[in-house]
Amino acid sequence: MHKIRYIALKELFHILRDFRSLLIVLAMPVMMTFLYGYAINMDIENIVISVVDLDKTAASRELTDRFFKSNYFSMAEEAPDFDDPEQLLRSDNATAILLIRPGFSEALQRGEKFQLGMTVDGSDASLASAVQAYSDAILLQFLMDRLPVGFEPPGLTVSRQVLYNPDLQSSHFFVPGLVAIILLMVSALLTSITIAREKETGTMEQLLTAPVKPYQILLGKLLPYIFIAFIDGVLVLIFAQTVFDVPFQGSYLLLLLFGFIYVATALSIGILISSLVRTQQVAMMIALVSTLLPSVMLSGFIFAIKNMPFLLQAVSRIVPATYFLKIIRGVMLKATGVETLIVPAASLVGLMVILLLLATRSFKTRIG
């Protein structure tokens, strides 16, 4: 046992002495949390629009006010040029132009049919559909408020209720996901590099000739990274709660337990990669391409898996982050219990067993 401890201590010294590793281990998670937390914000607000009011009445001004008083829209700095109003959209100075034609206020008073026009820059599809939904809602509210008190128009009214995240804050969705990405990075990327480094510098052979068993070496090398992964995970969770106000509904113990399974799976990836390559550079490249990219792009971290074509959906099933994302989002946001999370957790264990089998096989052939 204390042999393992020595190797673990040796590895810890390595990390603490190497400024770059320390940077990856400590500065990166913090910076990534802030960057992703703030930059990836799907809550669409302050869409810049411009209003062309040709009606110029109290009613048209009130409608315009309604648009800008909502948090959704803000006014473009420039007024559109009448000869080429779309120039505003082409140059990205506005996302939409609302056109109120003359006759609006008259039609409103008489209850006649009238059409307002809105030209929307459709290039960003999600922004464009947000413009459509918000502007429709504002107009509807404007019309409802003009109805006599007590009058209810025939037809349907919708009562909306949002569970778990009533303010629809997208950081609640992304920040827990970051834990999954960062844990994977620390565990898979760093372990693969550290073992490859021992191979490259030839110190691996020295270790192997020492009176320690290969599994002791491996375990000793992994322990510090489990420890670091734990610290990083806690760090991100603290930020999630203090800076981004992400709630924690479920059980800490459950998350910790499943977190260990996830970290063990990620470490197995690192071991597998390092057993396949000889140099740090190749290890780093493979680790980046095979872990970081799929974890960010194909795990459901940003983009919904069910929208992907079949082949990518299949790939997402062998990405460990896919399962841990389900677990951490469930525990943190919905207080999901063991009975539901046992399925993704079992998948993680399955992945880990396969990875470890592959790794020990190639490790043995390399050494033997």
Place this chain on the structure above:
Amino acid sequence: MFRAFVGLVRKEFIQVWRDRNMLRLIFAIPILQLLILGYAVNTDVEQLATDVYDFDQTRMSREFIRSFEPGDYFVTEPQLTAEEQPLWNLDERFRTGSAELALVIPEDFSEELNQGKNVTIGLIADGTDANAARAGLGYSSLIVRRFSEQVTGFSQPIELRHKFLYNPELESVYYMVPGIVATLLTMVTVMLTSMAIVREREMGTLEQLTVTPISSTALLLGKISTFGLLGMIEMVIALAVGIFWFGIPFVGSPILLFLLSALYLLTTLGMGMFFSTVTSTQQQAMFLAWFFSVFAILTSGFFTPISNMPHWLQHFTLLNPMRYFMEVVRGIMMKGAGPADLLPQIVGMAAYGAVIFGLSALRFRKRTA
């Protein structure tokens, strides 16, 4: 001078061609990334698993449910009666991820609707994925309104007619692929330049070159134009994949795009050179280049609009050269933007290019001299 320059460019190309790892890094990985991203980066919300709680169970309520079917937005579960699936079970359905949206139709739905009364129906969304929830509520409200107008013949007098320019079908891939092109050009040129220069220094061949009669300016130009050219080839391939594979329209002028890309390359190549002067190993250079790319991509408006970000971050994005190029590529490809439309972006890129390229060229020459 000119012959030395041509010789250098040839040497660089041969070197890249012979290095299998390098070739893979330059071509195979980015194209693979483009293909995967093109499919994965889909922010359209589709196929929301929707539970229907129909307490009315009449012909009209069933017709109402059917109005959710067209399109790919909702996947409605077979209607459930109160006994089969009590409403208090919804929490369970949400927590296990079996449902994301629930539609509740009250008992007296058809009766009151026929009497010309106002009926309130319930929409309950799982807010975990804020984006999907918002879109789901938005689409379903639209469907409810249409159905209501159809049944009662009563519609709001004033209507808002939306016209979507540049991307009338609202396909998110049209927006994302030009973004990926900008991302690839940045990552590849910054990484390539910094790593290639550092490698020559690591192997000592840079020193050999400096003792030849080639001036350090020619040496610099030779290296830079090679990497610039490779970046351009990369971009052409990426554009071809975008246009022929994903069917992305190219509305504007390709010549303008290439001119402005060349302008932008000054910045990325300068950045690469700068990284090569502050690092001593390829691994460090790669790490630094990668780190820069992550920052640049996240604050470029690639994934989410810059106007969504907090104000301090919006100001910060003005310092990100990729932000300008992102707007240029999207503007030219999707909107047919001309030089006048892109003036601020052009000025920004030119200023950036001049400063970064100038400073790092000075630094590079000092280190090689």
